[in-house]
Amino acid sequence: MKRTLEWQIATVKAIRQETANVKTLTLALLKWVPHRPGQHYDIRLTAEDGYSAQRSYSIGSEPERHGEIDITVEPIRDGEVSPFLDDVVVVGDRFEVRGPIGGYFVWEASDGGPLLLVAGGSGIVPLMAMARHRAAVGATVPARLLYSSRSFDDIIYRADLDALANRDGLQVFHTLTRSQPEGWQGFARRIDDRMVAEVNKPFGPKAQVFICGPTALVETAADAAEAAGVAAERIKTERFGPTGA
Amino acid sequence: MSERFVTRGFVGKRQDAGTAANRIPPGQHLVKDFPVLSAGPTPRTDLRRWSFRIEGLVKEPAQWTWDEFGKLPAQEFVKDISCVTKWTKLDTRWRGVSADVLLEHVELDGRARFVVAFSDGGYTTNLPLPDVINGQAFVAYEYDGKPLAPEHGGPARLVVPHLYFWKSAKWVRGLRLIERDEPGFWESLGYNNHGDPWKEERYSGD
Numbered sequence: 050m051k052r053t054l055e056w057q058i059a060t061v062k063a064i065r066q067e068t069a070n071v072k073t074l075t076l077a078l079l080k081w082v083p084h085r086p087g088q089h090y091d092i093r094l095t096a097e098d099g100y101s102a103q104r105s106y107s108i109g110s111e112p113e114r115h116g117e118i119d120i121t122v123e124p125i126r127d128g129e130v131s132p133f134l135d136d137v138v139v140v141g142d143r144f145e146v147r148g149p150i151g152g153y154f155v156w157e158a159s160d161g162g163p164l165l166l167v168a169g170g171s172g173i174v175p176l177m178a179m180a181r182h183r184a185a186v187g188a189t190v191p192a193r194l195l196y197s198s199r200s201f202d203d204i205i206y207r208a209d210l211d212a213l214a215n216r217d218g219l220q221v222f223h224t225l226t227r228s229q230p231e232g233w234q235g236f237a238r239r240i241d242d243r244m245v246a247e248v249n250k251p252f253g254p255k256a257q258v259f260i261c262g263p264t265a266l267v268e269t270a271a272d273a274a275e276a277a278g279v280a281a282e283r284i285k286t287e288r289f290g291p292t293g294a
Numbered sequence: 295m296s297e298r299f300v301t302r303g304f305v306g307k308r309q310d311a312g313t314a315a316n317r318i319p320p321g322q323h324l325v326k327d328f329p330v331l332s333a334g335p336t337p338r339t340d341l342r343r344w345s346f347r348i349e350g351l352v353k354e355p356a357q358w359t360w361d362e363f364g365k366l367p368a369q370e371f372v373k374d375i376s377c378v379t380k381w382t383k384l385d386t387r388w389r390g391v392s393a394d395v396l397l398e399h400v401e402l403d404g405r406a407r408f409v410v411a412f413s414d415g416g417y418t419t420n421l422p423l424p425d426v427i428n429g430q431a432f433v434a435y436e437y438d439g440k441p442l443a444p445e446h447g448g449p450a451r452l453v454v455p456h457l458y459f460w461k462s463a464k465w466v467r468g469l470r471l472i473e474r475d476e477p478g479f480w481e482s483l484g485y486n487n488h489g490d491p492w493k494e495e496r497y498s499g500d
């Protein structure tokens with residue numbers, strides 16, 4: 050891959066509230082190229098005086114959707130870029146992006162499966178691109194998603210996940226770590242060895258595993274997948290939070 | 295610098311303003327914590343089976359056990375580090391063995407021009423030999439006065455602070471000297487072959 054990644058200008062085409070806290074921005078790109086699900090873009094914001102800041106955001110949409118990408122942003126308190134994207138940006142705004150970037154934490158239907166996806170919080174974003182791509186190309190690769198959120202209302206893409214589960218056979222397992230609605234049937238604790246083993250049971254060592262979330266979750270889930278017999282080479286991780294704490 | 299596209303309403307936090315500003319490479323920002331990034335599960339190597347090797351274009355390879363490695367002359371290093379995911383951390387404090395000390399134990403073949411660092415879990419990264427010598431690289435086993443934690447690359451990691459931090463291979467087990475450059479793990483996956491943060495050599499073609 051010798052192609053130089055050029056900066057281009059993205060136009061915010063739509064903004065969608067995913068949860069009380071989290072928004073999805075649809076960015077229209079003139080120089081759109083198909084990405085591999087799991088990849089990200091870099092965003093560069095520049096102030097009047099030339100000061101600029103860059104951050105990475107995973108692509109949440111599938112490559113079958115041409116000309117635009119979705120990014121989903123969870124604002125970090127006191128952060129520099131995420132609160133700006135969350136608060137200040139409106140439809141029609143433009144900023145610089147370049148991508149798609151990243152060649153390892155990626156899955157395409159031709160890579161086969163079975164596919165075990167494990168996410169915490171906004172770590173769902175790159176995995177959602179994989180799930181949407183799987184559905185868009187009509188792949189029948191068995192796929193299971195274990196997704197940890199704080200509460201029911203913090204589940205990002207909840208309706209879309211329900212739809213993927215109903216239509217396309219993605220099996221979704223939620224765990225809610227802080228509070229659960231009355232009558233909650235799903236898991237209700239932090240992801241642990243037992244939970245990963247249970248969800249991965251039908252796949253066993255054959256699973257291809259993608260894990261994305263805060264460091265502590267990624268460490269636990271990756272160790273658990275190894276303990277469930279999956280070889281380390283089949284376990285791919287991505288972290289975009291701070292140190293575990 | 296080329297004409298920049300101004301973003302409506304963006305001011306920025308300029309957390310890096312002040313005395314430290316000239317220590318922050320372009321496109322980077324300061325962090326206080328120490329983010330963890332790696333491509334797969336964290337390997338945990340039994341120290342009794344750990345070894346460190348220098349091999350490839352050398353007259354005789356050199357190898358140390360964990361205990362032997364601990365007896366090599368060590369130094370404290372205080373360095374600024376920059377990750378390609380945009381964070382920079384100032385004044386990180388490490389203890390370890392300089393690559394110069396390690397290379398004193400072998401006789402280099404005159405053809406040796408590049409180094410491949412290799413790690414538990416199969417990770418590799420490539421570096422030009424001139425980037426590894428003269429006090430620019432070391433193998434660290436302590437961070438901030440404590441044994442290096444596994445998620446940060448312990449028991450030992452390469453640290454090459456003047457390049458993006460993916461070059462500082464975690465869980466490093468040796469250095470291989472080679473004549474012709476070979477891209478390592480991230481270098482074959484679209485990341486820059488050299489990775490100088492001051493030149494913003496992030497991705498292939500930068």
Ligand SMILES: Cc1cc2nc3c(=O)[nH]c(=O)nc-3n(C[C@H](O)[C@H](O)[C@H](O)COP(=O)(O)OP(=O)(O)OC[C@H]3O[C@@H](n4cnc5c(N)ncnc54)[C@H](O)[C@@H]3O)c2cc1C
Pocket residue numbers: 089104105106107108121122123124125126127128129130131132171174175288289290291323325326327379
């Ligand atoms: C490959 C990649 C993909 C990413 N994809 C996404 C994505 O899809 N959606 C998304 O929202 N973010 C994503 N991120 C994270 C994103 O790049 C920014 O780091 C994040 O938005 C915070 O930036 P900021 O400028 O708002 O905060 P900063 O000004 O950079 O940080 C403010 C403070 O918050 C701390 N901090 C940083 N991240 C967190 C966190 N998660 N929780 C608590 N504290 C934190 C920092 O250490 C710092 O001290 C991704 C990162 C990477 C490397």
